Amino acid sequence: MIARADPPALSVSGVTKRFGGFVALDSVSLEVPEGSITGLIGPNGAGKSTLFAIIAGFLPPDRGTIRLRGEDVTAEAPWRLHARGLARTFQIPRLFPRMTVVENLMVAAPNQSGERLPAPWLARERIRREEEALRARALSVLERLNLARHAEAPATALSGGQKKLVELGRALMSGASVILLDEPAAGVNRTLLREIAQIIAALNREEGITFLVIEHDLDLVADLCTRVWCLAEGRVIATGSMGEVRNDPQVAEAYLGMTFDVH
Amino acid sequence: MLAFVNFYLLPGLVLGAIYALSATGLSLIYGVMRFAHFAHGDLLALGAYCAFAASTSLGISVWASIPFAAAATIPAALVADALFYAPLRRSLPAVLLISSFGVALMLRALIYFFFGPTPVTFPRPIVPPLVFEGVRIQARHIWIILGAALCAFMLHLILSRTRAGRAMRAMSDDPDLARISGVATAAVIRLTWIIAAVLVAVAGVFLGLDTQLQPVMGFNVLLASFAAAILGGIGRPWGAAFGGVILGLAEECSTYPLVDGAPLLQPTYKSAVAFVVLIATLLLRPQGLFRGMI
Known part of the structure; x- marks a missing residue:
């Protein structure tokens, strides 16, 4: 008997991207199962960030398709994907610098009737109530991210790691069910890193949010991810658990010169 | 001292209030759409003339004709945006600037066509100025200053208290990030035009009320408005x-x-x-007094 499996949260098939003569991605296929935390690793220049950009609709692929829960979303505009529940964070956090932390979150909530016409002063009471509910939601997300005490601080006052958390918060505010994290650990101190890892694991466990994580900190990947895909020179060279991938000779070769600090 | 207040300070405040209304809109447009809107002055003149037409033909007061001014500038701004700016949204700011210059000429031609080149004056009774302890001020000047302050206050409420305002600030901080964060950018742009058009319509009526109406009235205040916007830090309405x-x-x-x-x-x-203020600002503090976007 064949069980009809649900489509994976995200599937990438045959994605190719060239920049001039340089092949950044060469027929890459991978899957992110629903409810998983999946890792995407590989040496610098492997094409990980290009793949992220293509999945999130920032770059069109030359060939290949991206499916979100079975639906073809190839080259769909980023804000459409956002509305469908796919959000991303950036390697270097990008926040609205002249807004407060809580405002940064509030702006990411979908379906904001106050942004549209009729003008805000026509339905003031309703908008005020929506606004309060939205602020309360943003504050509860900040609570969850351990940032509640910074709610009214300007976004620029946060540390790099805290900014990464705000980006994650923005993804949560949008109601995203699939979140792409671009190097959540880069440049983050150890203490905050552990906190970020716990938050990601908790969101995955409690809210069923699916994550695809680019990360160079392989310890973190080993801790968080149930499955890992390894890219090198634009191709998938290995997949499996972190333990399996680590022992793959091709992966070792791709990472030649890098040592795995794992015991 | 009294002469200074009566003939320099108060007229300066009145003119300043008008510049403020026009410059706020410019700054808002620059913040959200990132281009210097050269048609702003002629939009101001259009508003003034439509208020003039309404107040003379319907026999209503100049104050009551402000909605008619806005009723002309709002669609004019939205149509110009849809026809001439939206298709160029992704091109260089200079292209949009030139395109808005074209819109400015079109608007001015419309005004010449319907109203002629001769200056006209709002129908208003000649009233003696109000006198407080030797300070003499025309009632209409008080209303202009208060009206501009009210507009500024309303704008502040919109920008700081509403989602629309937050979305506008988000777009002015980082338009791409705003777009991918799901901000309805097209709607925010429309709303920005509407707000700027209302402000500039009010400015037009006030300027006409302060002096007289002529087709180049808007172009004459455009430079001062830009200078004011840059002085205050372009993209920062306050x-x-x-x-x-x-x-x-x-x-x-x-x-x-x-x-x-x-x-x-x-x-x-x-x-x-x-000019002097503009050049001095650009030389000494190009980001403006309140740290604008350039």
């Missing part, structure tokens, strides 16, 4: 309002006879003040 007041005061006070009864600057050269 800064633009402040810059407008400073500029209005500077222009009027520049002719004050400080030494030997001769004006500091011949009134003919008054409009050069805006």
